[in-house]
Amino acid sequence: MASDLREDLVVVPLRHPWRWFSGAVIVLVIAGLGWAMAEAQIQWEDVPGFFTHPVMLEGLLNTIVLAVCAQGGAIVLGVVIALMRLSANPVARWFAVGYIWLFRGLPVLLQILIWFNLALVFKNISIPMLFSVPTNVVMTAFVAALLGLGLNESAYMAEIVRAGLSSVDAGQTEAAKSIGMTPMTTLHRVVLPQAMRVIIPPTGNNFINMIKGTSMASVIAFLELIHAANNISSRNLEIMETLFAAAAWYLVMVSLASVGQHYLERAYGPR
Amino acid sequence: MALVEAIGVRKSFGHTEVLRGIDLEVERGEVVCLLGPSGAGKSTFLRCVNHLETIDAGRIWVDGVPVGFRAAGGKLFELREHEVARQRRDVGMVFQRFNLFPHRTALENVMEGPVQVLRRDRAEVRTEALALLERVGLAEKAGAYPGQLSGGQQQRVAIARALAMKPKLMLFDEPTSALDPELVGEVLDVMTSLARDGMTMIVVTHEIGFARSVADRVVFLVDGAVVESGTPADVLDNPQQPRTQQFLAKVF
Numbered sequence: 294m295a296s297d298l299r300e301d302l303v304v305v306p307l308r309h310p311w312r313w314f315s316g317a318v319i320v321l322v323i324a325g326l327g328w329a330m331a332e333a334q335i336q337w338e339d340v341p342g343f344f345t346h347p348v349m350l351e352g353l354l355n356t357i358v359l360a361v362c363a364q365g366g367a368i369v370l371g372v373v374i375a376l377m378r379l380s381a382n383p384v385a386r387w388f389a390v391g392y393i394w395l396f397r398g399l400p401v402l403l404q405i406l407i408w409f410n411l412a413l414v415f416k417n418i419s420i421p422m423l424f425s426v427p428t429n430v431v432m433t434a435f436v437a438a439l440l441g442l443g444l445n446e447s448a449y450m451a452e453i454v455r456a457g458l459s460s461v462d463a464g465q466t467e468a469a470k471s472i473g474m475t476p477m478t479t480l481h482r483v484v485l486p487q488a489m490r491v492i493i494p495p496t497g498n499n500f501i502n503m504i505k506g507t508s509m510a511s512v513i514a515f516l517e518l519i520h521a522a523n524n525i526s527s528r529n530l531e532i533m534e535t536l537f538a539a540a541a542w543y544l545v546m547v548s549l550a551s552v553g554q555h556y557l558e559r560a561y562g563p564r
Numbered sequence: 565m566a567l568v569e570a571i572g573v574r575k576s577f578g579h580t581e582v583l584r585g586i587d588l589e590v591e592r593g594e595v596v597c598l599l600g601p602s603g604a605g606k607s608t609f610l611r612c613v614n615h616l617e618t619i620d621a622g623r624i625w626v627d628g629v630p631v632g633f634r635a636a637g638g639k640l641f642e643l644r645e646h647e648v649a650r651q652r653r654d655v656g657m658v659f660q661r662f663n664l665f666p667h668r669t670a671l672e673n674v675m676e677g678p679v680q681v682l683r684r685d686r687a688e689v690r691t692e693a694l695a696l697l698e699r700v701g702l703a704e705k706a707g708a709y710p711g712q713l714s715g716g717q718q719q720r721v722a723i724a725r726a727l728a729m730k731p732k733l734m735l736f737d738e739p740t741s742a743l744d745p746e747l748v749g750e751v752l753d754v755m756t757s758l759a760r761d762g763m764t765m766i767v768v769t770h771e772i773g774f775a776r777s778v779a780d781r782v783v784f785l786v787d788g789a790v791v792e793s794g795t796p797a798d799v800l801d802n803p804q805q806p807r808t809q810q811f812l813a814k815v816f
Contacts (some may be wrong), residue, residue, distance in 0.1 A: 467616055468663035468722075472677035472729055473653035475646040482680055486667050 336534050343525055343538035352521025353542050359435065359517060360504045360546075363443035367503075368496070370443070371450025378455050389451065397448035402509050405441030408432060409513040438510035438517075446503060453495045457488030489561040497554030504546050518542055565628060567592045567733060567764050568613065572622035575608055575788075582608050584788040585622065590733075595765045597775040597796075600785035601811055606768040607660075609785070610735050613766065614655045615648050626655060627732055653681060656726030660738040662718040664710040670697060670721045671706040677729045689728075696724040700754050716747030720754055727758075734758065736767040772815055776800055784808045 343349055378389035396404070412428040419425030461484050469479040511519040522535040568590035575583040582605045590596050598606040611617040613624055615632040623640070624631045632648055633640040643651070664673050674693040678684045697703050700720035710718050719739055726734060736755065740748040752774050759765055759778045769775060775782050775796055782799040784792040784807075792805045803809045 462663075464659060464661055464663040465665065468657075468659065468665070468725075470616060470649065471614060471652060471655075471657035471659075472725065473649050473681040474677075475649045475681075477646075478680055482676070483665055 335537075336531060339531055339534045340538050340541075343522070343531070343535045344541055346521075346525055346538070348516075348521045348524050349518070349535075349538060349542070352516050352518045352539075355435075355515065355521075356504070356507045356517040356542075357546070359438055359442070359507045359510060359515070360500070363439050363446060363507075364500050364503050366439070366443040367446035367450045370447035371454050374447060374451035375454035375458060378451060379458060393448045393451055395448075396444045397452075399445070401441055401445045401506060402512065404445055405438055405509055405513060408440045409434065409437035411437075434510065434513045434515035437513055438507070438515050442503060442506055442510070446499060449499055450496070453492055453499070454488070457490075457492035458484060460491045461487045486561070493554070493557050493561055497550065497557065500554075501547050501550050504550060505543060566590055567594075567627055568766070569625040570609075570613070570622065571624075573609065573612060573619050573624060574621040575605070575612060575617060575619050582788050583612070583619075586785075586788070586790060588783060588790070590764060590766060592764055593762045594780045595759045595763075595767065595778055596781045596783060597779040598766065598768045598783050598785060599770075599772070599775060599799075599811075600791075603787075604785040605788040606785050607737050610657075610737050610766060610768050613733075613735055614652050614657055616657075626651070649681075653677075653729055654732045655735060656729060656731035656733070657735045658719070658722050658726055658737065658739045660741050662710070662715070662722045662742070664718050664722055664725070666710050669707050669709055670702060670713065670724075673710070673721055674724045674728045677725065681729070693724070693728055696727055697721070699727075699757075700724045701750070714747060715743045716750045719743065719751045723751075723754055723758070732764065734763055734765045736765065736769070738768050738770070740769070740771060770815070772800060772812075784811070786811075 374389050374392055377385040378393075380386055380389075409432060411432050415428050417425045418428050418431055465483050465487065466479055469483040474482065507517050508519045510517050511523070514520060516524070518539040519536075522539040526532045526535040566589040568588070570586055570588040573583050573586040573588075574581065582603075586605075586609055588596070588609075598609065600606055608617060612619050613626065613631065618632060623633075629651060630640055631651060632643055634643055634647075635641075664670075665676065668676065671690070671693055674696055675686070675689050678689040678692070679686055694703065694706060697706055700723055702717055702720055702724070705713060705717060705721075710721070713721065723739075739755065740751050743751065748771070752771060755765070755767070755774070756778050767774075767779070777796075779796050781793065782796050783790055784799055784803075784805070786807045792799055792803060792808045799808065800812065803812055
C-alpha cells in the first residue's frame with residue numbers, strides 16, 4: 294500500500310452528468326419556445342414598423358415624461374414626508390404616518406381612477422377668495438395619472454428616505470453640530486450624502502416599477518405605450534404585433550434605467 | 565471672568581438624574597481633566613457645555629455668554645437651533661468615536677467647518693487646513709478617506725477639524741478610549757502640545773498619566789456630583805475622599 298502513495302497518481306475529477314442533463318433540458322425548452330414563436334400566426338415583419346410608428350413614438354415620449362415627472366415629484370414629496378415623519382412635532386409625525394398609510398394602502402389603478410373622476414364630486418377646485426377653476430379643465434388624463442402614480446410612489450419614497458436618514462450614525466450629526474453647522478447645512482452636507490447609499494438602490498428599483506406602472510394610465514385613455522399600441526391595432530387588428538413592439542420599448546427603457554442605477558450606486562458607493 | 569462657568573448644572577434622562585448640581589470654573593488657558601467611574605456624568609456634562617444636551621437647571625456660561633440661551637430682561641430665552649450653531653463655532657469638540665465625515669477626505673473634513681459654516685475663502689482655508697494636518701503629523705494623509713486611516717490617525721484628523729474653527733475652548737470626550745493601546749500615545753502627544761500652546765481644554769479621560777502631566781486641575785466626579793477637585797498632585801497622589809481613593813486604587 295505504502296508504495297502506491299509514492300506513485301504518480303492521476304486525479305480524476307468528479308463527473309457531473311446531471312449538469313449536462315439539466316442544461317440540455319433547458320436548451321430544449323428554449324428551442325421549443327423559439328420554434329413555437331416561429332410557427333405562431335404572427336406577422337413578425339410588421340413589428341419593427343410598429344416599433345417606430347409615429348403613434349408609438351408619441352406614446353413612448355408620454356410614458357417617459359409621465360414616469361420621470363411622477364418619480365421626480367415623488368422623490369421631493371418623499372423627502373418632505375420623511376422629514377415630517379422624523380420631526381419633533383407630533384402633528385407632523387401623525388400626518389406623515391397617515392399619508393403613508395393612505396397613499397401606500399390604495400391600489401395605484403384605483404387612485405388614478407379617483408383623480409380622473411374628481412369632477413363628479415368637486416365641480417371646481419378653489420381656494421376661497423384666491424382662485425377657482427373647473428375640475429374637468431385641470432384634471433386631464435396626464436394630471437390624474439401623475440397624481441395617482443406620484444402620490445403612491447411618494448409614500449414609498451418617504452419610507453425609503455426615512456430608512457436612509459436613520460441609517461446615518463447620530464455621531465455624524467453631533468460632529469456637524471460641534472463645528473457650528475446649522476440643521477439645514479448638516480442635512481445636505483453630512484446626512485443626505487451618506488443616506489444616499491441606502492436610498493439609491495431601492496429608488497432605482499422603484500423607478501423601474503414606475504416606468505411599467507405608467508401603463509395603468511391607459512385605462513383613462515392617456516396616450517402612453519399601451520394605449521398607443523391599442524390605437525394602432527384598432528385600425529389594423531394586429532394586436533400581438535403592436536403589443537410586442539410596446540414590450541420591446543419597455544425592455545429598452547428598463548435596461549437603460551438599470552445602467553443608470555448602476556452608475557449612481559457607484560458614484561455614492563462606499564469609499 | 566473665567567472662560568467657562570458652570571453653576572448648579574442638573575440633567576436627567578427620564579427618571580435618572582445624571583448631573584446633580586455641578587459647579588465648575590475653567591480659566592483661560594487652563595487644562596481641566598474630568599475623572600471618575602463610568603456613569604458619573606463626565607461625558608454628559610461635557611456635552612452640556614456645547615449644548616449637545618440641554619440642561620434642566622443651573623447655567624453654563626462660555627466667554628460670558630449663556631450656552632443655549634439669550635439673556636434679556638432678567639430672563640434666559642432658549643435659542644433656536646441655528647442660533648446655538650453660532651455659539652458652537654467657538655467651541656471645538658473631539659469625540660470618543662472620532663465621527664469624521666466618511667464621505668470626505670481628511671483635508672475636506674478639516675476644511676468643512678471654515679468653508680461651509682464661516683463661508684471663508686476656499687483656497688485660504690485649504691492652506692490653513694494643510695498646516696493643521698501638518699501640526700497633527702498627517703500632512704501626507706490629506707487625500708485619504710477616514711476608512712483608510714487608523715483610529716489614532718482619524719482622531720488626530722478630528723482634532724485638526726475642531727481646531728480649524730479656531731475655537732476658544734476644546735472639549736475632549738474620552739478621545740483615546742476607542743483606540744488600540746499602541747495608538748493612544750500619538751493622540752495624547754497632539755493634545756499635550758495643544759495644551760502647551762495655551763489652549764483652554766476640558767478633557768474627559770481615563771488616562772491618569774495624561775491628567776498628571778498635562779492637567780492644571782483635576783476634577784473627580786461620582787454619581788453626577790463633584791467629589792474632589794484640585795491640582796493633579798493633590799487629587800491623584802493625595803486624595804482626601806474615600807470615593808476618589810477607591811477609584812484610584814482600582815485604576816493603578
